[in-house]
Amino acid sequence: MSTPPRVAAVHVLERVLERGETLDEALEGQFTRVAERDRPLLQALVYGALRWLTRLEAQVATLTPRDDWRRDPLLRALLVLGAWEAQGLATPAHAAVSESVDAARRLRRARAAGMVNAVLRKLHKATPPLPTDEATRYALPGWLAEHLRGAWPEDWPAVAEAGNAHPPMTLRVDRARIPRPACLEALAERGVAAQPGAVAPTAVILDDPVPVARLPGFAEGWLSVQDEAAQLAAPLLDPQPGDRVLDACAAPGGKTVHLLEHAPAATVTALDRSARRLRQVRDNLARAGHEAHCVAADAANPDAWWDGEPFQRILLDAPCTGSGVIRRHPDIKWLRRADDPARMAPAQRQLLDTLWRVLAPGGRLVYATCSIFPEENEAVVAGFLAEQPDASRGPLPAVGRRTGAGCQILPGEQGMDGFFYACLERSVE
CATH class of the missing domain: 3.40.50.150 (Vaccinia Virus protein VP39)
Incomplete structure (x- = not known):
């Protein structure tokens, strides 16, 4: 029997935040336990929650007078994931809240189910105001915000914002096998919109990420996934x-x-x-x-x-x-x-x-x-x-x-x- 994606996502966050595993390691341990149709949701949940962790926690805190949820790693992860789903994903509110409450019970947090229900319903109705301090607004640990400010005093807000953005899927073209213009044409024929990179002559940037199986010539080594830098x-x-x-x-x-x-x-x-x-x-x-x-x-x-x-x-x-x-x-x-x-x-x-x-x-x-x-x-x-x-x-x-x-x-x-x-x-x- 497969694991519900929100339960798996809670375990991923707990392993990253409490045990110090990398996201790749923690995801690898849960990915195969989730039904194939739910794997994109699992990834969207954990990536978004980790991008915006401290901002999401601050917003949850405005909706509950109690603070003991922070000391329970699984409950903390569930609330943060629910907060991200309410703000960053298109899941209908009733389904997202119902599934999160069910996840609380599956995680043996039935006593907290009422609180999870109340907090997430409020989050789906209205987004709390952004935190006033810069580190939390950019979802950075305090030391990292200070380090960025010290290293790049003029640029650090843009650097922080870029760190929370969704990165493009960028390809490297082996031009000995296929010229870049021909690669762009082949991608277009497969319905994959793409643009040439502005810096590297081998770079092609997709408008939207796609599975590598859809990339013409990937299996043969004509293309590789690699950032332009x-x-x-x-x-x-x-x-x-x-x-x-x-x-x-x-x-x-x-x-x-x-x-x-x-x-x-x-x-x-x-x-x-x-x-x-x-x-x-x-x-x-x-x-x-x-x-x-x-x-x-x-x-x-x-x-x-x-x-x-x-x-x-x-x-x-x-x-x-x-x-x-x-x-x-x-x-x-x-x-x-x-x-x-x-x-x-x-x-x-x-x-x-x-x-x-x-x-x-x-x-x-x-x-x-x-x-x-x-x-x-x-x-x-x-x-x-x-x-x-x-x-x-x-x-x-x-x-x-x-x-x-x-x-x-x-x-x-x-x-x-x-x-x-x-x-x-x-x-x-």
Whole structure:
């Protein structure tokens, strides 16, 4: 017997907010328990509730004098989900309230069923006023609002709004197999409206998301799903035929495949410390019909994986807070902590120092993150350049804003995710 979608959604939120699981992990545990027809509703519920969590909680609080619901993780999740359904989804009020009350009973919260019924009925009749403080209005934890304000004092409200927006579904076209205009025509024939990207020549942006099964050529590897900002990595690294190329933190493999699309005659090593996630790299390579040497190892420990022959090109898409992709992963807001940017920076710098040693003279290393925090980006690269005499700045994408050693794309700029790039070139000995 399948699990009702609202019950499953409560369990997803509880696992994210109380146990610290990622949204992907928590959804994976519930997805197959829900009937296929209800899975889109499950996703819409949990994504919306996590995007607007603190704002929704504040609105629920105005409608009940008691505060004990906050201390019950399952009841808290149910009320937040119900508040989001009342404001963000098109479910008829009587059905949404009735199903939420039934979920309370299924979750062994029958005593709270009356309160759930009363609060959600009120929310369906009228939306409470927005909270006055900025952090709650933008549904941000306080530390994140302060951090954004400090890093981007002029832009932070737009960054916060972009983080709560629905991201577009963006495709990368393998132009060796199908030119972008032909791809747009093929999509139109399938009834999929799309536009060419404004920045990356390989990008196609769909007007509305569709299942990948509807995409012509997806199964054959002609198309891949990848944000336009991430599509700038391969041309910036610009591997040449015959180059040894290292994709140092490769999973899930989108950039690995793009590197081979850019330079099919290059020899690519895809490295990732997670053997489980490396399977995604292999799957993406197989779908696209490309081959790479896939190695499960820690890039910071080259003794475990390096054969002693230097690489002409290295892509370091460094592990980071993910603060530039909150619109795709709203759980990031609630899983990260105030000290995470500063805590991650030393590990990022260690990776940069280590991989520089395996870069060939005259070679190029691209340092990239999907973060918008200077501690993880400009500070890491500037510190490295100050201490590495054989390193110099290389070219940068003609987008975003210059930060000194690199360029920063903020979330929502030209429709893209937040991304940082720095290009470093090693002098010839």
